[in-house]
Amino acid sequence: MKIFLNLIIVLTLVVLPSGSRLSLAQQRESAQEAQNFSNLTFEISSTKDEFLPLEPIPLVLVLSNATTKPVSGHKALDFSQNYVELFVDRFDGSPSKIEIKNPLAKLVEVGAKVYKPGEAYSSKQLITTGLSDVLSKPGEYRLQAVVHGANWYEEVKSNFLTVRIVEPKGADKQALDYLKGKAKVSELFAGFDLSEDQTALAALEGLVNSFGNTAYGNYASYRLGEFYFYRKDYTKANGHFGKLAGRADFIFADKAKQYIEKMKKVSAVPGENP
Amino acid sequence: MLLNAKLLRLAFLLILLTPIYSLAQVTQVPQGTLVGDSVINFTSVASTLDPGTNYDSIISVTGASFGERFAGQTVSNAGDFDVLSGTPTAPLTLQAGAAGQNLTIWNGNGSNDIVGIGYLGYPNASALGEGCIAVLFDQDQSEVGFDDTGTNGGYWTITFYRRNGTLISSITSGGFGAHGFRRDNDIKDIAGFTITNTDPYGESFTNFRYGQSGLIKSVQLDVIDSAIDDNPNAGGGKRIFPDKQSPSDTVNRKRVRVTVTTNLGSNQTVYLKSFDLDDPSSNIGPIDTNDLNGPAGDDNRGAPKPGVLSLVNKSGTTNTISAKTDRDGKVQVDFTVTMQPGDNFAVAASEDQTYLNALAVNGINLRDGVGNNLPSRKAKSSPMLTVWRRLHMEVDSMGLVSGNSVAGLITDVVPEPTLNTTDLTVNQALEVNRFEHGSITAGGVRYEVVSNTADIVTIAGLSAPTTGTAFTLVDDDDFNNNDGAVPDGDNGEDVAALAQTFSRMQDSDSPTENVYAPAYIRPVYDGGGSTTNNNSNVAFELNSPDISTATLNQINSGRTSGSNESDSFWVAYVQIGYQPETVEDSDPDVEDATGAYTPRYINGTTDDVTSSAGVTRGSDGSLLFIETMRDRVRYPPTSIIDTIAAPHEVGHQFGLKGDAPGFGIMFNSSEPPVFVDKHLNMLRWRVKSPGQP
Numbered sequence: 005m006k007i008f009l010n011l012i013i014v015l016t017l018v019v020l021p022s023g024s025r026l027s028l029a030q031q032r033e034s035a036q037e038a039q040n041f042s043n044l045t046f047e048i049s050s051t052k053d054e055f056l057p058l059e060p061i062p063l064v065l066v067l068s069n070a071t072t073k074p075v076s077g078h079k080a081l082d083f084s085q086n087y088v089e090l091f092v093d094r095f096d097g098s099p100s101k102i103e104i105k106n107p108l109a110k111l112v113e114v115g116a117k118v119y120k121p122g123e124a125y126s127s128k129q130l131i132t133t134g135l136s137d138v139l140s141k142p143g144e145y146r147l148q149a150v151v152h153g154a155n156w157y158e159e160v161k162s163n164f165l166t167v168r169i170v171e172p173k174g175a176d177k178q179a180l181d182y183l184k185g186k187a188k189v190s191e192l193f194a195g196f197d198l199s200e201d202q203t204a205l206a207a208l209e210g211l212v213n214s215f216g217n218t219a220y221g222n223y224a225s226y227r228l229g230e231f232y233f234y235r236k237d238y239t240k241a242n243g244h245f246g247k248l249a250g251r252a253d254f255i256f257a258d259k260a261k262q263y264i265e266k267m268k269k270v271s272a273v274p275g276e277n278p
Numbered sequence: 279m280l281l282n283a284k285l286l287r288l289a290f291l292l293i294l295l296t297p298i299y300s301l302a303q304v305t306q307v308p309q310g311t312l313v314g315d316s317v318i319n320f321t322s323v324a325s326t327l328d329p330g331t332n333y334d335s336i337i338s339v340t341g342a343s344f345g346e347r348f349a350g351q352t353v354s355n356a357g358d359f360d361v362l363s364g365t366p367t368a369p370l371t372l373q374a375g376a377a378g379q380n381l382t383i384w385n386g387n388g389s390n391d392i393v394g395i396g397y398l399g400y401p402n403a404s405a406l407g408e409g410c411i412a413v414l415f416d417q418d419q420s421e422v423g424f425d426d427t428g429t430n431g432g433y434w435t436i437t438f439y440r441r442n443g444t445l446i447s448s449i450t451s452g453g454f455g456a457h458g459f460r461r462d463n464d465i466k467d468i469a470g471f472t473i474t475n476t477d478p479y480g481e482s483f484t485n486f487r488y489g490q491s492g493l494i495k496s497v498q499l500d501v502i503d504s505a506i507d508d509n510p511n512a513g514g515g516k517r518i519f520p521d522k523q524s525p526s527d528t529v530n531r532k533r534v535r536v537t538v539t540t541n542l543g544s545n546q547t548v549y550l551k552s553f554d555l556d557d558p559s560s561n562i563g564p565i566d567t568n569d570l571n572g573p574a575g576d577d578n579r580g581a582p583k584p585g586v587l588s589l590v591n592k593s594g595t596t597n598t599i600s601a602k603t604d605r606d607g608k609v610q611v612d613f614t615v616t617m618q619p620g621d622n623f624a625v626a627a628s629e630d631q632t633y634l635n636a637l638a639v640n641g642i643n644l645r646d647g648v649g650n651n652l653p654s655r656k657a658k659s660s661p662m663l664t665v666w667r668r669l670h671m672e673v674d675s676m677g678l679v680s681g682n683s684v685a686g687l688i689t690d691v692v693p694e695p696t697l698n699t700t701d702l703t704v705n706q707a708l709e710v711n712r713f714e715h716g717s718i719t720a721g722g723v724r725y726e727v728v729s730n731t732a733d734i735v736t737i738a739g740l741s742a743p744t745t746g747t748a749f750t751l752v753d754d755d756d757f758n759n760n761d762g763a764v765p766d767g768d769n770g771e772d773v774a775a776l777a778q779t780f781s782r783m784q785d786s787d788s789p790t791e792n793v794y795a796p797a798y799i800r801p802v803y804d805g806g807g808s809t810t811n812n813n814s815n816v817a818f819e820l821n822s823p824d825i826s827t828a829t830l831n832q833i834n835s836g837r838t839s840g841s842n843e844s845d846s847f848w849v850a851y852v853q854i855g856y857q858p859e860t861v862e863d864s865d866p867d868v869e870d871a872t873g874a875y876t877p878r879y880i881n882g883t884t885d886d887v888t889s890s891a892g893v894t895r896g897s898d899g900s901l902l903f904i905e906t907m908r909d910r911v912r913y914p915p916t917s918i919i920d921t922i923a924a925p926h927e928v929g930h931q932f933g934l935k936g937d938a939p940g941f942g943i944m945f946n947s948s949e950p951p952v953f954v955d956k957h958l959n960m961l962r963w964r965v966k967s968p969g970q971p
Contacts, residue, residue, distance in 0.1 A: 080870050084824065085862075086937045107826035109883065109897070109930045109937060111873040111923055113910055113946050115864070155948065156939045191880045197826040201880075234827040 038074040038118045041153035045070045046160040048149045051255055056172045057140045058183050059219045060193045061131040062255040067151060067160070068124035078114035078154050081127035085112045089150045090131070092138055099148065100138065102131070107196040114154045128255055130223075134190020142169045172219075179215035183207075193223045198231045205231070212244070222247075222254045229263065238267045303447035304438050304468070309423045309458035309487065316341055318486040320390035323383045329401035330384030330393055334377045337392070341488060342415045344392060346375035347472065350443060353410060355397045360410040362474055366443035370469045372414045379409060384482060391427045391482035394473070407480015414470040415488055420653075422468060423458040423487035432477025441469035452477070458487070463648075464655035493541050494548070497627045497660040500535040502612065506663075510787035511798065513558030513622070513642045515662030519800075520615050525807040525842035532617070535590070536660065538609040538627040545602050548609040549631040552597040554583040555622045555642045555662055559796065564886070564959040575639030578623075579890065579963055580616020580665070585623045588612045600631070615665050617846065618890075619798035620962045622664040628657035666798045667848060669928070669968075672806035673780075674836035675773045675854035677815040682767035684708065684751040688720060693740050699728055700742040702735045704749065711866035715754035716765050720747040724764070727751070753865050757856070757905035768856075773904060774814065775854050776920070782943075782951060783925040793925045793943055793952055797961035806839025806849040813838070816853060822901055824859045826877040833877070833899040840898065843967035850928045850968050851899030857906050864909035871910035873923040876900040876930040879969070883935035885956050890965045893933055898969035900927035917947040929953070931968035932961055 047066045055061050065088065069075045080087040084106045091099035119125070133139045149162040172180045183189050186207040198205040211224040229244030241263065248260040318339050324331050337344040346360075347353055350367035353360050353375065374380045378399040384391050384406075394409030396402075407428055418441060426434070429452055436459070438446040446468065451457065461468055475481040499506055499516055509517035520532040538548050556573040557566040568574050576583055588594025589601065590610050601609045613625055626644050628634040633656045636647030644652045644659050652659040690703035702718065713727045718735055720743035728736045735751065743749070752767035758776065761768075783801050786792040792800060805811035816836035822829065836853050843849045857863040864871035879895045887893050907920040922943050929936065929944050934957045936944025943951045953961070 078870065079861075085870065085872075105878075105881075107878055108824055108829060109876040109878055109927075110824070110858075110862075111919065111926050111946065112862070112937075113871045113873070113917055113919055115868045115870045116914070117868055188880055195826060196880050197830050197877060199827065199830060230825060231827050234823070234825055234831055 038076040039071065041076050041078075041158040042160055043071050043073075043075045044068065044077050044119060044151075044160050046149065046151050046162040048147065048162045048165050050165060050167065051253070053166065054168045054170050056176055056219050057142065057169055057180055058133055058135070058189065060223050061133075061139070061167060063129045063131060063147075063149070063165075064126060065129060065149060065151075065162075066124055066126040067119070069119035069121055072121050074121070075119045076116065076153075077119045077125075078117050079125050079127075080112060080114040081125065081129075081151065083129050084108055084110050085114070086110075087112075087114060087152045087156070088129075089152070091148045091150070093146050094138075094143060095146055099146075105191070105194060107194060116154065130193070130255075132190065132193040135184060137190065139167075139169060142171050144168050175215060176218045176220075179211065179218040179220050182211060182215060183220065193220075193227060195227065195230070198227075199235070216247075222251065226254075226256055226260065229260065233263055233267070238270060242267055304449060304459050304461055306449055306451060307421075307458045307460045309456035312421050312423050312458045312460070312487055312489065316487065316489050318342055318488075319484055320383055320392060323390060325383035325385040325390045327386045328384070329403070329406055330382030330386070330391075332378065332395075332400045333381045333383065335374050335380070336372050337381060337383070341417075342413055342470075342486065343372055344381060345372035345412045345414070346380050346394070346410055347373050347412050348414070348439065348443070348470065349373050351412075351472075353397075358396050358398060358404045358408045358480075359476055360394065360396050360408060360474060362410055362437075362472055365445070366439055368442040370414060370439055370441050370443050372412055372470075375409065379405070381409070381411065382406065387427050387482065389425075389427065389484045391484045393428070393480070393482045394475075396480075407477070407482055408475070410472055410474045411483070412470065412472045413486065415468070418466050419468045419488045420461040420464045420466040421459065421487075421489055422471065423456065423485075424483045425456050425485040426452070426454050426481065427484055428477070428480060428482030429454045430477050430479040432475060432479075432481070434473050434475035434477065434481055436471050436473050438468050438471045440467050456485075463650050464653065465650065466653060493629050494627050494656070494658040495539040495541060497550075497625055497658045498537045498539070499613070499625070499660050499663055500537055502533045502535050503529045504531040504534070506534060509662070509664040509666075511559060511620075511664065511795065513555075513662055513664070515622070515642070515664060517664050517666050518615060519666050519668055520617055521667055522844070522847040525844070525847050527847075530614075531846075532614045533612045534615070534663065536587070536611050536613050536625050536627075538658075540603055540607045540609070540629070542603050542607050542629060544605045544607065546607075546629065547600050547602055548627050548629060549600045549634045550587055550598065550609075550611055550625055550627045551634050551637065552584045552587050552613055552623055552625045553637070553639050553644060554578045554585075555624050555639055557620065557622065558642050559620065559958075560955065562955075564888070565955050565962070573641035578616060578621040579618035580621050583616070583621075585616060586614040587625070588614065613663075615663065617665065617667070617965070618962055619665055619667040622662050624662055625660040626652060626657050627659075630656050633657060664798065666800060669794065669799050669801045670806045670839070670842070670847065670849045671801050671803045672811045672837060672839040672849065672851045673775060673803065673854070674813040674816050674852075675775060676818045676856055677772065678818060679755075679768040679771050679773060679820075679856065680818055681820050682752065682755055682769050686749060688743055688745055688747045688749055691742050691745050693742065694736075695740060698740065699736050699738060700740055702737060702742065702749070704733055704735055704751075706733070706751075708732055708735070708751070709860055709865070711868075712860070713751050713753045714866050716752050716767070718749050718751045720749040754909075755857075755865070755905050757908050759908065768905065772814065773818065773854055773856055775902075776904065776908075778921045779854070779902065779904070780924050781921050783928065789952070794961070797953060797958045799961060801850075806851065807842035807847065808839075811838045819855060821857050821860050821863060822855055822875065822903070824862075824872075824875060829875045829877045829901055830898070832901060837899050843970055845965055845967065845970075848967040850931050852924055852927065853899065853901050855901040855903050858903050863903070863906045864913075865906075867909060867913040871906050871917075871919065872903065873907045873910065873919045874900055874902045874927045876927045878930070879971075883930060883933050885935045885941070885960070887960050887963050890963045893960060893964050893966070894935075895966070895971055896933035896968045897931045900924075900931060902927065918951060919947050922947065922951050925951075928968070929957065932964060933968070934960060 232241035348366035396408030398405035
């Protein structure tokens, strides 16, 4: 069983409080005194608990220090950094690992961040699924994430997150039927480059045009906006991001706003690279 | 006594003495049946008439050396004659006798003869010919011979030894003239022998013959259109690169010429067969999965596994062929190898087809139907021939660094006397602590930055610019380590690979210099087909977005070797970039360090394959972040990310997944910088150029 995950953007930084004056030497000294990584707390949550089959599932990952002493850690919570693993089960005690498929391979060496008491770091990630993945079938599931320490062999397990996959109705059902007819459906929302994959590009365009208001439409618009932005087709990119920037219920609305801001700078300075 | 030898020689000339004692490991044969044609007759050694030229040290000539005994043996005497005792030590090593008790070269017989000197010493006539002689060959032999030029009706004993000093057998015989000896089953393990004698007047010898027995003398691999050199990997033998030498190369580079030299004479049939030898690089899966009962062949990855034999300049379909000898007794055919790196072969030849068909692979050797390794009297084998592949590298780099600074106005200045620092509030949004170890220049004065928040820069000391002063901030970026104590953010410097960037994937056979060598792959820095492809001025990006489309855009803005790729011409692409996304560029030092990006195709990587069909597409190219890696190796200093990034990312281009513990160089600096067996296996299964569907 496979569930395809996509890297997204680290949105929230709760690192050094404003005004902190820790020098590097102090930080290193602090690192030497800090407790082991396994003393950190790891929590996962989502924006809702019901999803449609093939609908991407947003995850908010929070690594925090709930102790009264500094703890050694890192900030590598982005799925593309390879320090987080995800598991799913159907409350039967036999979890299976979710294969994380990242469009971009990264050679990562994590930094030595010391979490002060009460300090936390969070990241928003996205799970995308394919037709053959366990999360594509209606039912109730438990998700758990494991974050590994810098040496990998220390780890912290998260809470269990319950999600329900429900049967779609109406336009959502039509959109799902549309998706089921497309090749590589599991990768459509995953962020793979579309330059050489006109089939996938057309599938996303078709989804936005015909089912833009369904649960799938926003994710399709986001992927297309990102694709066109980096292809420097700012008119199309702006069209997609413009629909998302004001959506409070869309997890990457703030990122869409950032893209729009960058495009404004481009138009203000001809020839400027955003 | 040698001086009286001539008087009695004729009386014994026709006496044919049969061996008195033999261990049946070496058989005395008529010298005329020996195939080996190498002869030592001492013509290059100074000699004289009686009593001959005395030599107190080892006499070395082409192919062999001569002394009194082997190390580990002792010499005593029985009457005037030397007697040898003791067992030679390994490796078999010659020893000279005491001064005046070693050897002479004597030409009183019309030839240059070697004479052992007994304990009575040179030039005592009762010593000349009574001494023992030891012979050590440079290479092991299966047959030897000599001419007895000094007998007077007595006997000599020849004792054969292996290179490790163990006894093969001993033969006592005698008689004037030619003598020959052949190792049973034509085993080639005679490293040397000793001769003692009890001839009444002592002995002299010349025309020492040696060689390998059989009608097939040798099977040689010769160049057709691809060079053949020594295989540096396990098992040795020879190596061929069968791939194209340029993108437009249309020559078939997969062929070698097989030359069989025989003693058969002309127009005789020679049978040849090629074999898939055992993979000597491993005896376990996933590299070599069929060695459970010992090293076995049939483990090549290309097809057909044993390669193809054909007539010269013809095509073939099988691994067997026969051909007639030419007037020199030679046969030539062509052999075509597969394209998979690490595939290895041998070609055997025999005049006996039944014997040839009974040959089987025994590790990296061939053995006959009764279990003896080649070479045998009836068949010879070529050296092992192993396939290597080239990986043609296009290496581009971004142009001049620009924009690596932040400029604005200082809006507030607050001294912190207790910390001996000053806080400068600025009107620009800053990445927290990005500028540690950097500098801020304001009013023409440069100040050292201790740390920074989103809008406050803390500088060392209490001397500070005033509010309202314009400033320029640079961080500690210094990819080529040329800034000294004055960081300049590399602005205006050309991004380029450093000495260490490709230090682990050099154009080298050494596994420490080329981590692809154990996969039988050798990088070539030829721009992926033309050095004009290498572009050192690709558009500069201060921080490259971690988005696949953006990364591919950056790669494709430099990559020009893509059209050169084919199954026979592998190309990989690396672009030297500067930094990844700001949250992973190691500014500040404690931040995560991402050394490179490689955009994947869908299902582009994996770790486990059992066939070429399972090998994933991989990727077209990679971006390496030279400045972030430089930051990382400074803190912590144990990181070697700057040396592993290139081979790691090219590994992704080959379809290797990794990026988890247990994958060596395909994880990160925390593991040994080598490819694990799973990945070596996958590299060797690959058919397509990296990134090709």
